[in-house]
Amino acid sequence: xxxxxxxxxxxxxxxxxxxxxxxxxxxxxxxxxxxxxxxxxxxxxxxxxxxxxxxxxxxxxxxxxxxxxxxxxxxxxxxxxxxxxxxxxxxxxxxxxxxxxxxxxxxxxxxxxxxxxxxxxxxxxxxxxxxxxxxxxxxxxxxxxxx
Amino acid sequence: xxxxxxxxxxxxxxxxxxxxxxxxxxxxxxxxxxxxxxxxxxxxxxxxxxxxxxxxxxxxxxxxxxxxxxxxxxxxxxxxxxxxxxxxxxxxxxxxxxxxxxxxxxxxxxxxxxxxxxxxxxxxxxxxxxxxxxxxxxxxxxxxxxx
Numbered sequence: 001x002x003x004x005x006x007x008x009x010x011x012x013x014x015x016x017x018x019x020x021x022x023x024x025x026x027x028x029x030x031x032x033x034x035x036x037x038x039x040x041x042x043x044x045x046x047x048x049x050x051x052x053x054x055x056x057x058x059x060x061x062x063x064x065x066x067x068x069x070x071x072x073x074x075x076x077x078x079x080x081x082x083x084x085x086x087x088x089x090x091x092x093x094x095x096x097x098x099x100x101x102x103x104x105x106x107x108x109x110x111x112x113x114x115x116x117x118x119x120x121x122x123x124x125x126x127x128x129x130x131x132x133x134x135x136x137x138x139x140x141x142x143x144x145x146x147x
Numbered sequence: 148x149x150x151x152x153x154x155x156x157x158x159x160x161x162x163x164x165x166x167x168x169x170x171x172x173x174x175x176x177x178x179x180x181x182x183x184x185x186x187x188x189x190x191x192x193x194x195x196x197x198x199x200x201x202x203x204x205x206x207x208x209x210x211x212x213x214x215x216x217x218x219x220x221x222x223x224x225x226x227x228x229x230x231x232x233x234x235x236x237x238x239x240x241x242x243x244x245x246x247x248x249x250x251x252x253x254x255x256x257x258x259x260x261x262x263x264x265x266x267x268x269x270x271x272x273x274x275x276x277x278x279x280x281x282x283x284x285x286x287x288x289x290x291x292x293x294x
Contacts, residue, residue, distance in 0.1 A: 004180035009215040014161055014246060016285030024284055031264070033151035068156040070217040073246075075285065094285040096243030099161060099220075117178070137171055138163030138222065138241040 005113050006101045012144065013072040013100035017088050021077035025064035028073070032066070039064045039077075043125070050083075052123040057082045059125060084123045084130055084140070098130060100142035107145040114141065152260050153248045159291065160219040160247035164236050168224035172211035175220070179213070186211045186224075190272070197230075199270040204229045206272060231270045231277055231287070245277060247289035254292040261288065 018024040021039045029036040043050065043060045050059030062077040076097060078086035088097055103110045111121045111129040119131040119141065127145045134140055165171040168186045176183040190197065190207045197206030209224040223244060225233035235244055250257045258268045258276040266278040266288065274292045281287055 004178065006178045009179050009181065009213070011161065011215060011218050011220065014158065014243075018283065018285045020283075027264075027283055031151065031153045031261075032156050034156065066156070068158060071158050073158065092239055092242070094281050094283075095239070096161075096246075096286050099243075114178075117174075134241050136165065136167075136174055136241075138165045139243050 005110060005117065006141070007103060007106075007110075008101075010102065011071060011099045012102050012146075013074055013098075013142070015074040015076055015097050015100070015142070016094065017076050017078065017085055017097045018094050019077065019089070021062045021064045021075045024075040024077075025066075028066060028075070032068075034066070037064050037066060041079075048125045048127075050123070050125045052083050055082070059083050059123070061085055096139060098140040098142040100128075100144050102146055103129075103143040104145055104147050107143045110143050114143075152257060152264065153288070154250060154253075154257075155248075157249065158218060158246045159249050159293075160221055160245075160289070162221040162223055162244050162247070162289070163241065164223050164225065164232055164244045165241050166224065166236070168209045168211045168222045171222040171224075172213075175213060175222070179215075181213070184211045184213060188226075195272040195274075197270070197272045199230050202229070206230050206270070208232055243286060245287040245289040247275075247291050249293055250276075250290040251292055251294050254290045257290050261290075 058081045060079045060081050064075045066073040114131045119133040122132045123130045129143045131141045205228045207226045207228050211222045213220040261278045266280040269279045270277045276290045278288045
């Protein structure tokens with residue numbers, strides 16, 4: 001069988017943009033009766049090389065993760081750094097930003113395939129890449145360079 | 148342990164509103180290298196009792212389902228019937244409408260709990276209910292009366 005561009009048919013993360021990640025985490029934890037996860041600031045140390053719309057950005061962001069039985073649910077609170085997260089919130093308000101697929105060791109190559117497929121690469125860091133597929137699929141696709 | 152309002156920590160569906168379910172299904176199938184699922188019209192026979200914002204509606208909708216390894220991905224194309232799907236598309240354009248949790252035999256009771264929690268019931272049929280949690284969680288929660 002020909003290899004699928006998105007690899008295994010497995011959505012590893014669903015990520016929501018919210019105004020307040022701490023509040024979202026606290027409320028979602030209550031609904032699931034699980035501990036409230038810590039809200040962390042990604043790229044606080046600037047070690048990740050982030051590019052948004054072709055330009056470098058610090059790309060810091062506040063995140064809270066829930067490891068559910070079948071999928072990771074992520075809440076994203078943008079910072080003032082220029083990012084797809086900040087623009088999404090400004091343009092659409094709170095909403096689901098992306099669903100993620102694993103692309104270990106083939107993230108940029110898969111991103112290039114998706115660009116040829118018609119979905120532009122809008123932002124990427126060392127371990128993630130976002131492809132703009134919203135007009136057709138209703139959601140941004142994320143590729144993760146993880147197992 | 149106290150029972151979680153949302154039951155098991157398991158997201159059974161992720162649902163995207165799109166302009167063209169056939170096109171979305173065809174493109175997503177290509178990305179996954181799987182057969183294109185049939186687009187079906189839900190409630191074409193009018194057998195489901197659908198209520199949107201307190202008023203009855205036929206609530207027909209075009210749907211395409213992908214049964215991935217860990218979750219069902221659903222593409223939703225609204226019809227002209229008054230529904231949350233139609234209003235979502237008109238207001239926000241294509242985007243993720245909801246994530247779903249199973250609530251077999253306790254759907255309306257769980258919906259009432261979520262209303263007390265602060266998330267209004269905006270639409271329901273015989274087997275599904277939508278709670279408006281977007282402002283806090285970035286997504287509508289769906290309860291499904293299925294196993």
